[in-house]
Amino acid sequence: MSSSKMPGWKSLPIGAAIINPPTSLEYKTGTWRTFRPVIDQEKCVRCRLCWAYCPDGAVMELEKEYVTKSGRKYSITYEINYEYCKGCGVCARECPVKAITMVEEGG
Amino acid sequence: MGKMVGLNGNYAIAYAVKAVGPDVIAAYPITPQTAIVEKLAEFVAQGELDAEYIHVESEHSAMSAIVGAAAAGARVFTATSSQGLGLMYEILFIASSLRLPAVMGLVTRAYSAPINIWCDHGDFMSAADTGWIQYMSTSNQEAYDAIIMAYRVSEDPRVLLPAMVSIDGFIQSHTVEPVKLEDDEEVRKFVPRRPREIRLDPDKPMTLGALGDPNWYYEFKMQQQVAMEESRRVFDEVASEFAKKFGRSYGAIDTFMTEDAEAIIVTMGSTAGTFRVAVEKIRKEGAKVGLITIKLYRPFPRDDIVKILSNAKVVGIAERDLFFGAAYPGYLFNDVATSLYLANVRTKLAGFIFGLGGRALRFSEAYEITKKVWSFAKGEAEIPKKPIFVGVRE
Numbered sequence: 275m276s277s278s279k280m281p282g283w284k285s286l287p288i289g290a291a292i293i294n295p296p297t298s299l300e301y302k303t304g305t306w307r308t309f310r311p312v313i314d315q316e317k318c319v320r321c322r323l324c325w326a327y328c329p330d331g332a333v334m335e336l337e338k339e340y341v342t343k344s345g346r347k348y349s350i351t352y353e354i355n356y357e358y359c360k361g362c363g364v365c366a367r368e369c370p371v372k373a374i375t376m377v378e379e380g381g
Numbered sequence: 382m383g384k385m386v387g388l389n390g391n392y393a394i395a396y397a398v399k400a401v402g403p404d405v406i407a408a409y410p411i412t413p414q415t416a417i418v419e420k421l422a423e424f425v426a427q428g429e430l431d432a433e434y435i436h437v438e439s440e441h442s443a444m445s446a447i448v449g450a451a452a453a454g455a456r457v458f459t460a461t462s463s464q465g466l467g468l469m470y471e472i473l474f475i476a477s478s479l480r481l482p483a484v485m486g487l488v489t490r491a492y493s494a495p496i497n498i499w500c501d502h503g504d505f506m507s508a509a510d511t512g513w514i515q516y517m518s519t520s521n522q523e524a525y526d527a528i529i530m531a532y533r534v535s536e537d538p539r540v541l542l543p544a545m546v547s548i549d550g551f552i553q554s555h556t557v558e559p560v561k562l563e564d565d566e567e568v569r570k571f572v573p574r575r576p577r578e579i580r581l582d583p584d585k586p587m588t589l590g591a592l593g594d595p596n597w598y599y600e601f602k603m604q605q606q607v608a609m610e611e612s613r614r615v616f617d618e619v620a621s622e623f624a625k626k627f628g629r630s631y632g633a634i635d636t637f638m639t640e641d642a643e644a645i646i647v648t649m650g651s652t653a654g655t656f657r658v659a660v661e662k663i664r665k666e667g668a669k670v671g672l673i674t675i676k677l678y679r680p681f682p683r684d685d686i687v688k689i690l691s692n693a694k695v696v697g698i699a700e701r702d703l704f705f706g707a708a709y710p711g712y713l714f715n716d717v718a719t720s721l722y723l724a725n726v727r728t729k730l731a732g733f734i735f736g737l738g739g740r741a742l743r744f745s746e747a748y749e750i751t752k753k754v755w756s757f758a759k760g761e762a763e764i765p766k767k768p769i770f771v772g773v774r775e
Contacts, residue, residue: 280596283607287579288608289601290479290589291479291588291589292587295587
């Protein structure tokens with residue numbers, strides 16, 4: 275809750291203006307999550323659909339090499355940014371090869 | 382130099398707005414205000430006023446467009462009456478909360494139902510808690526001058542709050558009076574452009590209208606409250622500068638024959654003129670009665686009225702509204718009572734409700750009210766706990 279360390283009405287910009295964008299990055303929405311998406315890098319075919327569908331831009335496309343057990347080599351890897359992922363599950367729902375599973379947090 | 386012309390109240394407001402020079406006007410027609418925005422549309426169409434004129438589909442949209450334009454740093458104007466103000470209601474709070482110095486012309490009209498296009502102060506009073514500065518004029522000259530002062534006060538960095546300037550529907554809006562129009566150039570010098578730090582600007586991006594959760598909301602309301610209180614000091618400064626420049630002097634209240642008055646009428650709007658004549662008449666009969674007219678309703682001029690009323694025996698509050706279910710069913714009465722109570726002044730109060738839905742307050746009725754308040758002061762009659770509803774049929 276409100277703390278005495280937070281700025282008071284005398285120092286805050288008027289009209290509740292946010293004058294130092296992009297402050298949304300400071301808001302770690304990952305704390306909202308009850309289920310986390312986990313990507314199975316073996317099943318993932320790098321189609322980019324999860325990246326495109328994620329409403330929060332929390333799917334990261336990384337230039338990180340990955341070689342599957344069967345020897346298929348990818349130059350990119352998709353990972354979830356858990357600081358911002360709200361756990362909505364859209365990625366898991368849209369994944370055409372069912373490479374993403376929703377795992378309960380704290381379980 | 383300026384010039385004297387005959388203008389109805391609506392046109393007086395339109396000419397003042399043209400003189401100040403807004404960037405954006407957004408409005409929807411409603412009786413009895415329509416002539417204000419019609420006249421402004423004419424000024425824009427004829428190239429006399431360089432403003433963006435936005436035709437909207439409702440008052441809700443008008444006020445929303447005003448908020449958007451003002452947020453981008455524009456000087457803005459709109460006008461409305463009764464139901465139109467009601468449709469703007471939620472956006473009124475947003476304009477004041479975002480600290481946008483919009484100015485509105487409000488031509489008072491009774492709220493429906495039954496449908497009624499005539500004057501009472503129900504619309505003006507019901508907007509008293511929206512965080513807007515509120516001026517009520519008693520003449521068309523005053524309306525012209527109040528618009529000019531309103532822009533100057535609202536755009537002051539110590540204030541940054543919207544303001545509504547009110548005239549009485551038909552009684553003023555459609556009545557021609559002599560009005561001294563100042564040169565537009567001089568008016569613009571009096572209301573210079575003041576670029577605002579908080580505004581939507583692509584070169585310096587910021588967010589306006591974001592979420593303010595329980596950790597933050599309260600602080601912004603505190604800022605608004607402080608600005609509203611501060612606006613009174615700014616109003617006094619602006620009014621005094623206005624008097625020096627244009628020679629017409631205004632206070633938050635107007636007093637008439639109050640110096641030695643034992644009974645004082647407090648009222649608002651055009652009816653003040655009727656009460657003035659009633660007071661003059663009863664004075665000739667030896668009754669020590671005076672009159673206070675409230676010109677600035679928000680922030681309420683509590684110290685000013687306390688100073689005058691503390692020497693009186695009885696105050697008669699005559700108002701053109703009905704505050705249903707309140708401790709006392711009149712807005713003005715509640716403001717006066719609170720002001721006196723806080724100052725430990727126990728002048729007795731009598732309330733009168735009149736003129737709802739445009740019912741004319743005849744001179745004989747205004748005189749009867751004055752006489753009644755005087756009889757209360759002399760102790761000849763007991764003051765009722767409930768208001769006297771003047772002119773209503775049983």
